[in-house]
Amino acid sequence: MVSQDKSPSKFGSLPLSTSGPLECALKGTVLLNHPYFNKGSAFTHQERRDFGLAGLLPPRIQTLDQQVQRAYEQYSAQPNDLSKNTFLTSMKEQNQVLYFRLLHDHLSEMFSVVYTPTEGEAIQNYSRIFRRPDGVFLNINDADRVHHDLSLWGTPDDIDYIVVTDGEEILGIGDQGCGGILISIAKLALTAICAGVHPNRVLPVVLDCGTNNQDLLDDPLYLGLREKRVTGKRYDDFVDTFVKAARKLYPKAYIHFEDFGFDNARRILDKYRPEIPCFNDDVQGTGCVTLAAIFSGLHITKQKLEDLRMVIFGAGTAGVGIADQVRDAIATDRGISKEEAAKQIWLIDKPGLLTTEVESLSAAQKPFARPGDEWKDKDRDLLAVVKEVKPNVLIGTSTVPKAFTKDIVREMASHVERPIILPLSNPTRLHEAVPADLLNWTNGKALVATGSPFKPVKGPWGQDGQEIEIEVAECNNSVVFPGIGLGSVLCRARLVTDKMLVAAVGGVAEMSPALKNDTAPLLPGVKVVRDVSARVARKVIQAAVEEGVATEQGIPEDESDLEEWVREQMWKPVYRPLKYVEKEGATREAKGEMLVVGSLSTRD
Numbered sequence: 001m002v003s004q005d006k007s008p009s010k011f012g013s014l015p016l017s018t019s020g021p022l023e024c025a026l027k028g029t030v031l032l033n034h035p036y037f038n039k040g041s042a043f044t045h046q047e048r049r050d051f052g053l054a055g056l057l058p059p060r061i062q063t064l065d066q067q068v069q070r071a072y073e074q075y076s077a078q079p080n081d082l083s084k085n086t087f088l089t090s091m092k093e094q095n096q097v098l099y100f101r102l103l104h105d106h107l108s109e110m111f112s113v114v115y116t117p118t119e120g121e122a123i124q125n126y127s128r129i130f131r132r133p134d135g136v137f138l139n140i141n142d143a144d145r146v147h148h149d150l151s152l153w154g155t156p157d158d159i160d161y162i163v164v165t166d167g168e169e170i171l172g173i174g175d176q177g178c179g180g181i182l183i184s185i186a187k188l189a190l191t192a193i194c195a196g197v198h199p200n201r202v203l204p205v206v207l208d209c210g211t212n213n214q215d216l217l218d219d220p221l222y223l224g225l226r227e228k229r230v231t232g233k234r235y236d237d238f239v240d241t242f243v244k245a246a247r248k249l250y251p252k253a254y255i256h257f258e259d260f261g262f263d264n265a266r267r268i269l270d271k272y273r274p275e276i277p278c279f280n281d282d283v284q285g286t287g288c289v290t291l292a293a294i295f296s297g298l299h300i301t302k303q304k305l306e307d308l309r310m311v312i313f314g315a316g317t318a319g320v321g322i323a324d325q326v327r328d329a330i331a332t333d334r335g336i337s338k339e340e341a342a343k344q345i346w347l348i349d350k351p352g353l354l355t356t357e358v359e360s361l362s363a364a365q366k367p368f369a370r371p372g373d374e375w376k377d378k379d380r381d382l383l384a385v386v387k388e389v390k391p392n393v394l395i396g397t398s399t400v401p402k403a404f405t406k407d408i409v410r411e412m413a414s415h416v417e418r419p420i421i422l423p424l425s426n427p428t429r430l431h432e433a434v435p436a437d438l439l440n441w442t443n444g445k446a447l448v449a450t451g452s453p454f455k456p457v458k459g460p461w462g463q464d465g466q467e468i469e470i471e472v473a474e475c476n477n478s479v480v481f482p483g484i485g486l487g488s489v490l491c492r493a494r495l496v497t498d499k500m501l502v503a504a505v506g507g508v509a510e511m512s513p514a515l516k517n518d519t520a521p522l523l524p525g526v527k528v529v530r531d532v533s534a535r536v537a538r539k540v541i542q543a544a545v546e547e548g549v550a551t552e553q554g555i556p557e558d559e560s561d562l563e564e565w566v567r568e569q570m571w572k573p574v575y576r577p578l579k580y581v582e583k584e585g586a587t588r589e590a591k592g593e594m595l596v597v598g599s600l601s602t603r604d
């Protein structure tokens with residue numbers, strides 16, 4: 001287990017350590033090759049002597065800031081974003097603190113390189129850019145090995161956070177088979193950088209169940225199982241074997257499901273949510289962040305939830321996740337039933353507006369189906385629905401680029417003063433509309449947030465027509481899932497309840513820049529992401545305590561104490577002094593046996 005905090009804290013000994021000296025039993029080149037302990041040119045004179053490093057390093061001792069400066073120059077010299085992504089991956093394998101510090105210091109610039117859209121490109125090219133394995137590969141043909149293979153990564157105390165995918169519906173780029181491991185890794189990098197979840201206490205997992213992506217099946221270099229996806233009972237049993245093994249081996253771990261296909265995402269979440277601390281990012285994370293953006297939008301338009309009329313285009317995992325979160329918020333706010341609240345939401349998918357007449361509605365879509373007889377003689381495409389419904393909120397989670405046409409947007413804007421339009425499909429090229437178009441078509445009136453980052457848009461939309469620049473918020477679950485995860489981990493939540501999610505939405509919404517200025521972004525940006533995560537985590541913990549699902553001892557009751565307690569346990573990318581200890585009797589961490597994502601050096 002990561003060593004107890006040796007630095008004085010008013011809370012005494014904290015469950016998770018983030019400061020004080022690190023004990024280390026490694027020396028020489030083994031130490032230099034261990035990304036968790038390696039400091040490269042920043043090892044001090046004393047450390048060079050104690051750990052046998054003199055002669056293995058050039059003599060000049062540098063600070064972390066100087067290293068960041070050099071690394072940034074190297075990064076900037078890369079010819080394109082995919083090379084930059086590869087450069088960062090390799091840095092993570094060499095020196096974890098430097099990697100995270102570089103990211104921390106240049107987060108606004110690098111966010112899109114380590115996450116969507118560039119990570120999507122890396123995933124699509126996984127078998128071609130592959131250099132070394134990272135994370136846990138479990139495959140359905142070796143289901144009997146799951147327990148053993150998972151057990152290699154630590155003792156029951158070692159893992160706090162697991163991200164698992166089956167690679168079926170990665171970002172907006174569909175089935176990527178075993179390349180999905182990179183989304184698990186990317187989401188975990190974000191939990192560390194955005195929320196300070198300790199990067200050595202996490203586990204990225206891919207469940208390789210085959211792939212239906214013909215390009216991958218035909219690719220001789222494809223690294224995953226070269227067979228069609230297994231479905232049905234064998235699939236369910238495999239997922240269950242994984243969940244049970246993970247719970248048994250790492251009973252403290254919170255399980256984050258990512259990018260499963262629509263039916264599986266829901267089914268799996270519904271099955272395990274009442275039993276274990278788990279979370280589906282595409283369903284719940286997207287629902288939470290979008291609701292926070294809607295709250296900000298309604299604040300600007302001076303409307304309330306009871307005024308909301310929301311059309312969602314693309315009623316899959318994310319679309320229905322958003323619908324659920326918003327419906328529940330309306331029901332609570334208005335004191336009405338969920339059925340009644342669902343009447344403020346219209347879902348559109350491939351058949352057009354989802355009505356009771358549409359065959360093969362999924363169980364998750366059914367509560368939102370509009371009465372078939374009301375729509376019998378009406379067109380049900382997006383334009384027709386916008387004309388009929390006059391929505392004030394339009395969401396895109398369809399992966400259909402340019403689906404929000406000028407006609408549709410202008411039609412919407414003809415009924416509402418400030419249309420709230422959120423094209424959320426990733427990566428960038430799949431957005432239902434781009435901010436510049438949305439703002440131009442609405443004379444700057446649209447309140448926009450997008451799934452991937454966009455540059456600010458300039459236009460003559462200020463007072464008396466002067467040119468202003470509008471910064472567009474990124475409405476991505478990355479705003480909220482790191483804080484929800486941190487809060488759940490720190491309070492050792494037994495379950496992740498609805499109230500914890502609602503609390504997280506509140507934490508994000510109250511930090512929205514749009515609350516103070518109606519041309520500011522609807523959501524807080526990456527520059528303040530650690531503050532957002534600390535706030536979200538604190539709120540999640542408070543809700544967990546109220547609901548009786550927090551199991552950690554000694555959680556402060558006072559709000560500012562609690563926030564301090566959270567912040568003290570957030571991992572930071574700084575070098576800690578290394579203290580040599582003999583191998584015999586050393587902890588697993590000191591022996592370098594703790595998991596280091598990006599390194600196999602710790603595997604048995």
Ligand SMILES: NC(=O)C1=CN([C@@H]2O[C@H](COP(=O)(O)OP(=O)(O)OC[C@H]3O[C@@H](n4cnc5c(N)ncnc54)[C@H](O)[C@@H]3O)[C@@H](O)[C@H]2O)C=CC1
Nearest residue numbers: 171172262314315316317318349350398425426451476477
């Ligand atoms: N911004 C964010 O935080 C998030 C964004 N997303 C993005 O949302 C998109 C959807 O993701 P998922 O919901 O996971 O995928 P999904 O496959 O579950 O859902 C997509 C839905 O769009 C529908 N669709 C496809 N073509 C359509 C058309 N021509 N007309 C109407 N509906 C159509 C599909 O039938 C499906 O129901 C992806 O691009 C993903 O990257 C997903 C999660 C979070």
Ligand SMILES: CC(=O)C(=O)O
Nearest residue numbers: 170171172426476477
């Ligand atoms: C953001 C995210 O989780 C997705 O696009 O799938």
Ligand SMILES: [Mg+2]
Nearest residue numbers: 171258259282
């Ligand atoms: Mg996702």
